[in-house]
Amino acid sequence: MGGYGAAACSALYGSMKLAQALGANALADKDPLPPELRERLLARDPLFVASHWVLATAAVVGVIVALATVRPWGVAAPRRLLVAIAWTLGAFMITRAIAGIVGDTLLLTGVRPAPVEHAALAVDLARWDLLLWSPFFLLWGTFWAMAGWRAFCMSDRCAANFRRRRPFTRMKA
Numbered sequence: 001m002g003g004y005g006a007a008a009c010s011a012l013y014g015s016m017k018l019a020q021a022l023g024a025n026a027l028a029d030k031d032p033l034p035p036e037l038r039e040r041l042l043a044r045d046p047l048f049v050a051s052h053w054v055l056a057t058a059a060v061v062g063v064i065v066a067l068a069t070v071r072p073w074g075v076a077a078p079r080r081l082l083v084a085i086a087w088t089l090g091a092f093m094i095t096r097a098i099a100g101i102v103g104d105t106l107l108l109t110g111v112r113p114a115p116v117e118h119a120a121l122a123v124d125l126a127r128w129d130l131l132l133w134s135p136f137f138l139l140w141g142t143f144w145a146m147a148g149w150r151a152f153c154m155s156d157r158c159a160a161n162f163r164r165r166r167p168f169t170r171m172k173a
Helices: 002-021 035-042 046-068 072-076 079-109 116-153 156-165
Strands: none
Touching: 002 046, 002 079, 002 116, 035 046, 035 116, 046 072, 046 079, 046 116, 079 116
């Protein structure tokens, strides 16, 4: 399930970035960026357009890597590399989600004040991040961690441990 979930989230995110690269808004105005970067993003600054193309391409690679953890053709891929990629992405995305949840909650509860010149925008973006982006990255990161675990358990070492312990055999009376 983890590999398929990571592939689906990668495809969804990549589709959004591809749409943004091609000129669509596609939630670009909801990116939790500082105001000066947000203005450049919405003005279609060439650096941001290039970053959309890079992220869309990375998402395609992510779909392939995620599916390699669950599809039969994935056994040809080096297991350690799949595990390292999946767990690194999982850790990064879960960390981003937790940091976003904490930061947004602090801002929305008033513990951390919003910038005076952009207070309304900061509150709006914090709500979007708390309700959309942070949960999405938490789910996506969890799928990557699950995919990494599956890839790890497909290795000879883990499989040998499970065979030795026989965790799913019925005990005799």
